[in-house]
Amino acid sequence: MGNLRAGIIPVTPFQQNCTVLFDEDTKSGVVVDPGGDVDVILQTVRENGLTIEAIWLTHGHIDHAGGADELRERLNVKIIGPHKDDLPLLSGLEDQARMFGLDMEVRNVTPDQWLVDGDTVSFGTSTFEVYHAPGHAPGHVIYFSREEGFAHLGDVLFAGSIGRTDLPGGDHQTLLNSIRDKVLPLGDEIGFICGHGPGSRIGDERRSNPFLKGL
Structure with a gap:
């Protein structure tokens, strides 16, 4: 990658990869999927001298969005994404916390900007294309930097696996369609x-991923 750097902060009991994407030269960046542990995220931002321009969400599950409203308030930045089909999930984050029996600070959240397929988002000198990729969650989006050959795929595709589809709003075939139509065409050389x-x-x-056989 050029000037684009990524740091991963595992957050919440789900060990979700909260990701800080930033420009090495300007130190401007974004926080992707602040699921919780906001103090830890802020400490990492401060220690690295970063200026956070926005919060990007891939989807509305608690381990990805549970800390977004608090982080927005403390950084005074906007929350961008996901697709509006995840409004019910984001409006029910506190219910999700109760459902999972989580003892963590969680607030329902409404983003400042919803995203749709074909949008672009940017920070510093980096521009990312947005693709709506439902299946794991109805409003899931992925972020793709064509220039850097890099994508953030959220919970659509993992190393050796795919996102679970047994949660509310999930659908296995829809997820496979998203991988076939939105992820694989990005190109084999793309790191994520x-x-x-x-x-x-x-x-x-x-x-090699057994879930992608036949796609």
């Missing part, structure tokens, strides 16, 4: 970060 576990390359997953 995902919502849990290590990242990978799209080509490696196309060749």
Whole structure:
């Protein structure tokens, strides 16, 4: 990658990859999916001398969005994404916390800007294309930097696996369609970060991920 850098902060009991994307030269960046542990996120931002321009959400599950409203308030920045089909999830984050029996600070949240397929978002000198990729969650979006050959896929595709589809709003075939139509066409050489576990390359997953056989 050029000037684009990514740092991962595992947050919440789900060990979700809260990701800080930033420009190495300008130190401007965004926080992707602040699911919780906001103090830890802020400490990382401060220690690295970063200026956060916005919060980007891939989807509305608690481990990705549970800390977004608090972080927005403390950084005084806007929340961008996901697609508006995740409004019910984001409006029910406190209910999700109770459902999972989580003892963590969670607030329902409404983003400042919804995203749709074909939008672009940017910070510093980096521009990302937005693709609506439902299946794991109805309003899930992914972020793709064509210039850097890098994508943030949230919980759509993992190294060796795919997002679960047994949560409210999930649908297995819809997820496979999203991977086939939105992720694989990005190109085999594209490296990605995902919502849990290590990242990978799209080509490696196309060749070896058992869930992608036949796509």
